[in-house]
Amino acid sequence: MKRWKRTVAVVAAAALGTAGCGVRTPPSATPQASAPSDIDIQTNSIDPDATGPAREVPGARQGGVLTVYGQNPPDTFDPTDIYFVDSNEIGKLLFRTPTQFDVRAGKPVLVPDLTDVGKVSDDKLTWTFTFKGGRYEDGNDIRVEDLAYAIKRSFAHDIYRNGPTYQLTYFKDGKKYKGPYRDGEDYAGVQTRGDKLIIKLDKPFADLPFYLSFPMFTPIPKASDSKQEYKNRPLATGPYRFESFTPGSELNLTRNPNWAPETDPVRHQYVDGWRFRWGADPVKTQKQVLASNGEDANAVDYANVDASVLAEATGARSAQLVKGDSPCSIGVQIDSRKVPLAVRRAIAKAYPYDQVRKASGLTDVSAERSSTILPPSVPGFARYTPVEDLDGTGTGDPEGARALLREADAEGFALSWYYDNQQPLTQQVSQVRADALEQAGFTVKPIGVSSAELRAKKSDYDAPVNMGQSPGGWCSDWPTGGSWFPVLFRTQSIGEGQSWGMLGEKKLDKKINKLAKLPAEESEEKWAALDEEIMKKYVFLPHYYDKTAIVAGSNVGGCEADPTMGMPFLPTMFLKK
Amino acid sequence: MEPVARVRAQTPETGSPTRIALRRLRRDPTALLCAGTVLFFVLVAVFAPLLAALAGQDPLTHHFELIDDGTSLPLVGMTPEHWFGVEPRLGRDLFARWAFGARPSLLVAAVATTVSTLVGVTVGLVAGFVGGRVDRVLSWLVDLVLSLPYLLFAIATPATLMAVVGLTPDDAEPSVVSEIRFYSLIIVLSTFGWAGLARLIRGEVLSLREREFIAAARVLGVPTRRVLTRELLPNLVAPIVVSVSMALPGYVVAEAGLTFLGVGLTEPTPSWGVTIASAVSAYESVPHYLWIPVLSVTALVLALSLLGDAVRDAFDPKTRR
Numbered sequence: 001m002k003r004w005k006r007t008v009a010v011v012a013a014a015a016l017g018t019a020g021c022g023v024r025t026p027p028s029a030t031p032q033a034s035a036p037s038d039i040d041i042q043t044n045s046i047d048p049d050a051t052g053p054a055r056e057v058p059g060a061r062q063g064g065v066l067t068v069y070g071q072n073p074p075d076t077f078d079p080t081d082i083y084f085v086d087s088n089e090i091g092k093l094l095f096r097t098p099t100q101f102d103v104r105a106g107k108p109v110l111v112p113d114l115t116d117v118g119k120v121s122d123d124k125l126t127w128t129f130t131f132k133g134g135r136y137e138d139g140n141d142i143r144v145e146d147l148a149y150a151i152k153r154s155f156a157h158d159i160y161r162n163g164p165t166y167q168l169t170y171f172k173d174g175k176k177y178k179g180p181y182r183d184g185e186d187y188a189g190v191q192t193r194g195d196k197l198i199i200k201l202d203k204p205f206a207d208l209p210f211y212l213s214f215p216m217f218t219p220i221p222k223a224s225d226s227k228q229e230y231k232n233r234p235l236a237t238g239p240y241r242f243e244s245f246t247p248g249s250e251l252n253l254t255r256n257p258n259w260a261p262e263t264d265p266v267r268h269q270y271v272d273g274w275r276f277r278w279g280a281d282p283v284k285t286q287k288q289v290l291a292s293n294g295e296d297a298n299a300v301d302y303a304n305v306d307a308s309v310l311a312e313a314t315g316a317r318s319a320q321l322v323k324g325d326s327p328c329s330i331g332v333q334i335d336s337r338k339v340p341l342a343v344r345r346a347i348a349k350a351y352p353y354d355q356v357r358k359a360s361g362l363t364d365v366s367a368e369r370s371s372t373i374l375p376p377s378v379p380g381f382a383r384y385t386p387v388e389d390l391d392g393t394g395t396g397d398p399e400g401a402r403a404l405l406r407e408a409d410a411e412g413f414a415l416s417w418y419y420d421n422q423q424p425l426t427q428q429v430s431q432v433r434a435d436a437l438e439q440a441g442f443t444v445k446p447i448g449v450s451s452a453e454l455r456a457k458k459s460d461y462d463a464p465v466n467m468g469q470s471p472g473g474w475c476s477d478w479p480t481g482g483s484w485f486p487v488l489f490r491t492q493s494i495g496e497g498q499s500w501g502m503l504g505e506k507k508l509d510k511k512i513n514k515l516a517k518l519p520a521e522e523s524e525e526k527w528a529a530l531d532e533e534i535m536k537k538y539v540f541l542p543h544y545y546d547k548t549a550i551v552a553g554s555n556v557g558g559c560e561a562d563p564t565m566g567m568p569f570l571p572t573m574f575l576k577k
Numbered sequence: 578m579e580p581v582a583r584v585r586a587q588t589p590e591t592g593s594p595t596r597i598a599l600r601r602l603r604r605d606p607t608a609l610l611c612a613g614t615v616l617f618f619v620l621v622a623v624f625a626p627l628l629a630a631l632a633g634q635d636p637l638t639h640h641f642e643l644i645d646d647g648t649s650l651p652l653v654g655m656t657p658e659h660w661f662g663v664e665p666r667l668g669r670d671l672f673a674r675w676a677f678g679a680r681p682s683l684l685v686a687a688v689a690t691t692v693s694t695l696v697g698v699t700v701g702l703v704a705g706f707v708g709g710r711v712d713r714v715l716s717w718l719v720d721l722v723l724s725l726p727y728l729l730f731a732i733a734t735p736a737t738l739m740a741v742v743g744l745t746p747d748d749a750e751p752s753v754v755s756e757i758r759f760y761s762l763i764i765v766l767s768t769f770g771w772a773g774l775a776r777l778i779r780g781e782v783l784s785l786r787e788r789e790f791i792a793a794a795r796v797l798g799v800p801t802r803r804v805l806t807r808e809l810l811p812n813l814v815a816p817i818v819v820s821v822s823m824a825l826p827g828y829v830v831a832e833a834g835l836t837f838l839g840v841g842l843t844e845p846t847p848s849w850g851v852t853i854a855s856a857v858s859a860y861e862s863v864p865h866y867l868w869i870p871v872l873s874v875t876a877l878v879l880a881l882s883l884l885g886d887a888v889r890d891a892f893d894p895k896t897r898r
Contacts, residue, residue, distance in 0.1 A: 307648065308861045355641045357649075361666045364647040395641070424844040424855060427751050428667055431845065432639065448751065 046209065046520075050102065050111035050265040057268065057558045057572050064575035065273045066556065067299035069285040073248045073278035078231035079215035080153055081160040085475075086302060088215060089567040092267070093253060093274065095218035096237040098129055098147065098197070099209050101564050102266045103572070106324065108479055108564045110210060111265050114142065114219070114237075115197060117209045124204035124517060125172075129197040129212070135258045136221070137241040144192045146219035151190045151199075154216050155179040159227065163216055164477065170205040181227070204517040210478030239269035239571070251276040270558070270574035283309060289551045290317055297555035298575050300568055305549045307363055313551065320552050322568065323365065324561020328546035329375040330367070330473035331392075332417075333500045336539050338466040339415075342408030344538035347415070347467075348389035350401030350440030351541055352432060359432045361425065367544035369393055373488075373500070373531045375545040377563050378479050380524030387535045392542045401440035414443040417468035418457045421448025459497055471498060473546070479564060481527025486516045489534055501539025508534075595814060598891035608887035614880035618873070622679040629673040632660055636677045636847040640668035650862050661869055665859045675869055677847035681759060682877070686828035688763050693770030694821055698813070700771065701778025702805050706786055716779070722772040730769070732840045735761040755846040762841055766828050774820045781813055815892040822885025826878040833874050849874050 074087035079095050082088055092100070100113040110117060115129035131144040154160065154167055156179025168174040172189035180187075191198045199208065211217075224235050233242055239261070240253040253274040261269065277285075282303040288296045290313055305313070305321065313321045334344050357369070371386035386392070405411050415437055419430035427448070434444040447465060449457050457463060458470035477483035490509045493499035515523050515530065534540075548566045552559045557576045562569035592600070602608045621628065629635050643652050643663050651663045661671035704715035735754075738761045744753065785791060786809070794804050835841035836850025844851060849870040856867035 306858075307650075308858060311861050354646070355639065358641050358644040358646070358668070359639075359666050361649045363649060421751060421754065422839075424851070425666075427844050431751070432667075435639075448754075 046110040046117055047102070048112065048117045050109075052264040053261045054102075054264060054266050054268055054571075057270075057574065059557055059576065060268070060270050060572075060574040061576070062270055062272075062574075064271050064298060064555075065275060066271045066573060066575060067275045067277060067295065067553075068570075069280060069282075069289065069299060069301040069303070070276065070278045071280075071282045071303045075247075076162065076231040077234055077242075077245070077251075078160065079218045079220070079234055080150065080156075081163045081231060082215045083162050083164050085565045085567050089302075089562060089565050089570055090251070090276065091215035091218075092238070092569075092571050093240040094234065094236045094238045094242075095215045096134055096264065096267075097215065097217045098212040100213050100266055101562070103560055103562055103569050106561065106563065108562075110213065113213075113264065113266070114147065115212075118212070120206075120208075124206070125201045127199045127201070127208055129199070131195045131197055132263065133195075134237055134263060135260065136219075137236040137256045137258050139258050140221070142219045142237060143221075144195055144197055146221050147197050147217070148190045148192050149180065149185065149222050149225075150216070150218060150220040152177075152180045152185060152187050153220060153225065155183075155187070156181055164211075164214060166205070166211055166477075170201050170203060170208070172200040172202050174202060180222075185222075206517060206519050206523070207478055207480050207482040210480065210483075210520075213478070239264075239267050240274060243273065249277070249279055267571040268558075268574070270572075274570075282306060286551050287312070289553050290320055292320070292554040297553040300550060300552040300556055300559060300573075302550055302567055304366060305551055307361070309551065310363070310365060310549070320554060321549055322552050322559050322561065323547070323549045324566075325375075325377045325563045326546040326548045326566025327375060327377050327476035327479065327564060328473055328566065329370055329373060329475075329542070330544050330546055331370065331540050331542040332468050332472060333540050334538065335461075335466045335469065335502050336537065337502045337504070339413075340408065340410070341538060342404065343410050343413050345389070346401045346404035346408065346410075346413075346440065347437065347442070348538055348541060349404055350396045350398055350437055350442070351389065351394075352396040352436035353391075353393050353541075353543070354395045355432045355436065356429055357543070359425075359429045362544060365549045366547055368547055370542040370545045372542060373534060373540060374481060374484060374527065375476070377545075378476055378481060378484070378527075379520070380481055380526075380528045382525075382528035382531070384528070384532050387532065387538075390535055390538070390540075390542060392544065396436045396440070398436065398440040405441050411441050412443045414445060415467055416445040416447060416465040418447050418449050418454060418463070418465055419468075420451050420454045422451045461494060461497065461499070461502065469502075471500070474500075475546075475566070476564070480520045481523060481530070482516055482520070485512050485527060485530060485534075501534075501537065503534075503537065503539060594811075594892060598818075598888070601891040602887060605887050605891070607883055608891075611880040611884035611887065614876060615884060618679050618877050618880075619683060621676055622683045625673075625676040625680055628676045629670075632670070632672050633658065634670035634673040636669060636673040637845055638669065640670070643668045648862075650859070655865070662863070662865060664855075664866065665863055671852075671866065671869065674847040674852060675849075675873065678849045678852055678870060679873070681842055681846065681848045682829050682832050682850075682874070685759070685762050685766065685832045686825050689766035689770060689828045690821055690824045692763070692767040693824065694774060694817065696767070697771035697774030697820070698778055698810075698817060700775040702782055702809060702813075704775065705779035705782025706801070706805060706809065712779075715775070719772045719775050719779075722769065723776075725769070727765075727769050731762075731765045731835055734765050735840060738764070751844060752846070755843045758840075758842050759846070762832060762835060766831055770824060770828070774817075774824075777816055777820065778813060781816055782809060785809055785812055815889075818892055819885070819889045822881070822888045826881035826885065829874065829878050829881065 070086055074084055076082065077087060079091060082091055096114050098113060098115040099110055099117050101108040102111045114134055115131050118127050118129045120127050134142045136142060154163055155177045157168065174189060177183055177187050189200050218237060232245060232247065236256050239256055239259045241256040243252040243254040245251045255269060255272060282301065283306045286301045286305055286309040289299045289301045290309060334347060369392040371391045374381045405413060420426040430446045434446050438444045461469060474484060474488060487493060487498055488500045489503050490512055491504040494502050494504060515526050548561060550568060555576050556573060558572040558574045560569045560572060640663055644666065645652050649666045651665055653659060653662060655662050659670050659672065661675055663669060664671055700715050704712045735758050738757050791804065791808055794808050832841060833850040836848055837854045841850055842848040852870045853867060860867050
């Protein structure tokens with residue numbers, strides 16, 4: 001979920017030059033503001049039998065208008081094009097999808113929405129989803145053909161450039177079909193029969209039911225498809241619909257009278273409407289929300305809480321601090337094509353985890369030290385004994401590293417990475433890292449580039465650097481190892497520009513492919529074992545698991561973390577009075 | 578003003594205008610206090626390495642052991658080791674950074690003032706005295722400079738300068754970038770500072786050159802250069818001193834302001850503007866991090882301004898009876 005990084009400013013991730021997917025957001029307000037010291041493990045459970053209406057949230061009442069502050073406005077609300085955590089979360093109010101996530105005791109559970117959670121054929125190449133029915137905001141019935149049309153629409157990737165692309169890889173003829181506008185609606189990968197939605201695959205895709213929770217899979221009637229215009233006024237199927245939308249600054253939602261609560265196992269319609277406001281200084285809005293004067297008592301700010309605001313959220317106000325998990329893991333990768341294993345070990349030995357962490361200004365609220373690839377929110381995560389020197393802590397051991405280097409006959413090995421030379425923070429962090437590595441006997445050449453160029457430079461795998469390329473962090477698209485390892489560690493990952501360590505090992509490829517075919521329940525533990533195996537290759541210096549913390553107004557209830565997004569879980573929120 | 582009143586009571590002053598002015602300044606407590614303050618900061622800047630060594634610190638060493646792991650805030654306040662405490666996140670000694678930080682402020686202000694004064698006075702003298710086509714060209718130049726957008730140039734110059742010296746943002750070390758920014762600050766401030774003075778001087782010269790003593794000098798065949806330096810310049814001391822006294826504090830503020838905006842000096846160079854910019858976000862937790870450089874800039878600018886006022890009064894013939 002790399003693309004999600006733009007959503008919310010990720011100061012810390014950017015500081016490390018990582019910026020994987022910088023999702024950040026918050027969660028859980030309820031009084032059980034217990035110690036979120038350790039990130040909880042998302043249970044990858046699926047509840048195929050969940051039915052509507054959703055269970056009531058204790059203390060919930062109807063009415064009121066909730067204000068949501070954010071920093072960067074989403075650039076699109078076209079469900080096909082949404083790949084950012086904030087617009088995805090807002091989409092949960094607007095768009096019903098074949099499947100969806102419920103949050104139970106802080107854990108995401110996949111439940112049915114417009115369809116059931118699907119059945120797969122014996123050859124694992126045909127999935128059948130049974131459509132349950134529903135209505136659009138205009139009162140028209142949703143047809144199963146609309147679901148199919150929306151999926152076909154997502155293949156027009158030349159028009160909807162930002163959306164997720166798993167369907168292009170996994171669906172039958174996904175590489176050839178270019179969407180209904182160019183290739184017509186005759187597409188072998190998606191078919192309908194009666195109330196069945198049938199998806200045919202080129203290769204097994206055990207996580208498909210999770211993927212179907214993306215807004216991309218919400219039904220779109222062909223007659224209403226206004227292509228590029230659709231993003232400004234999408235047709236709602238969820239509990240709320242567009243009232244007014246000013247791109248770049250504000251969005252107002254109002255109740256959708258045609259949403260049928262009895263068919264929806266997760267969503268509620270507690271408040272009368274939502275007011276999303278973007279662009280204000282987050283520190284300012286967070287302080288307003290924390291102070292909760294007047295209307296601000298009915299507001300939340302979904303940007304991760306600023307350290308200065310954090311200092312004020314004490315005493316009675318600490319209950320307004322909503323903490324939770326995010327699906328991200330952040331660190332620095334080493335290019336295995338250019339740096340031999342022995343040298344990579346020396347880098348890890350010398351690495352100044354503590355200094356980098358402090359210089360980046362990370363806090364316990366925003367970042368938990370990490371020692372694995374997977375974040376704890378992914379089921380199957382195991383906190384195994386960290387691989388030596390990859391524990392995300394310590395000030396580095398220059399002497400030990402020097403010895404390792406000498407042993408490898410690589411004293412003075414040249415290391416190079418890109419950093420943003422227009423931000424004091426990133427300069428300082430780069431300097432701290434360079435100092436420590438230099439002390440250990442490396443020749444260090446950090447390359448400063450402008451903020452505007454940084455992303456492109458770091459994504460260029462042929463660039464003259466051998467550390468810290470993009471992505472520097474990753475977030476689960478859905479909570480299984482399947483949205484991590486196949487994406488990041490196969491040989492083809494290099495070509496796709498999303499590799500950690502540029503590993504090109506046939507054996508590893510095979511192993512990952514095999515695991516990817518297993519159903520989620522069976523693969524969980526195996527992913528964790530693979531996690532350790534890959535860590536032992538010393539291609540990833542783990543920094544931290546992203547955490548989220550936001551402020552909610554004193555009158556806001558039901559504010560909980562959505563661990564799949566790292567955002568507040570909007571469908572359950574209400575106003576206390 | 579009190580001192581002036583006292584002066585008035587005395588017998589008429591004698592000596593050159595500069596002598597008289599100095600004598601009056603010595604009797605002005607405000608001027609003395611301000612001069613003392615300015616001198617203090619100048620000494621701090623000059624002896625910054627000594628002061629830092631006295632404290633046993635230097636402005637670039639990180640003290641991560643003094644930074645809290647959970648919040649990245651300093652664990653210590655003002656201590657015998659770290660007189661002003663340490664910086665959040667990086668743990669650099671704030672006293673050393675403060676002492677070294679006085680240098681760019683004063684240096685930029687001093688150099689920019691010197692350059693803009695020299696250029697301004699020369700252009701003004703030549704334009705006013707020679708007149709004719711030369712005057713028209715120079716006056717046009719002055720008008721042009723005065724009409725250029727100062728902030729835009731301040732922002733664009735560092736990048737342009739980088740290109741001129743053959744560096745791209747790609748291969749420049751932070752220290753090199755900071756050095757270039759330093760020169761670009763001086764260039765920008767000097768470029769935009771001379772024009773006002775030049776216009777002022779030209780006006781003065783236009784009225785002076787019709788006076789008898791200039792006419793006499795010309796009739797006697799005194800070379801133009803000599804007329805300019807020996808006859809005209811001494812009569813321009815007052816406006817020049819006034820202009821300088823106003824320019825200095827202005828440049829100190831401009832340096833800190835541009836740096837705060839991100840177009841001045843950059844990390845890792847210690848500078849008050851840099852410190853203020855990064856201290857703003859930590860104000861709630863570490864207030865003195867922000868207060869010390871802000872108060873220093875304020876004190877310096879206030880002292881320079883009041884000193885300028887006093888100097889102007891001292892040179893003003895109207896208060897000299």
